[in-house]
């Protein structure tokens with residue numbers, strides 16, 4: 001059983017709220033009886049499992065996250081196993097990311113989809 005006063009940080013907006021606040025906001029989004037029945041509190045350890053498929057809404061930015069992706073801010077080693085699953089933010093941030101090394105190989109995924117590079121010369 002986890003305490004409702006524990007602090008949970010949102011990987012999206014980096015703001016912290018209490019576990020109780022996450023529970024309350026999320027339960028408030030359960031409009032139907034089915035949703036209410038499916039709701040499981042973050043105080044229950046099983047909710048944090050990767051395969052629990054429980055989603056929670058951040059009280060600050062109102063974005064949804066899997067319970068396993070929430071960041072539990074704690075000094076208690078017994079609690080550090082909960083949450084912290086990485087959120088793949090790069091998938092949402094367009095094509096900013098170009099990883100290449102000295103070899104000059106084509107950066108992964110950046111050129112193959114378009115021919116635009118022929119019209120734009122880089123040697124000004």
Ligand SMILES: [Zn+2]
Pocket residue numbers: 010011012013014015058059060061062063
């Ligand atoms: Zn947030």
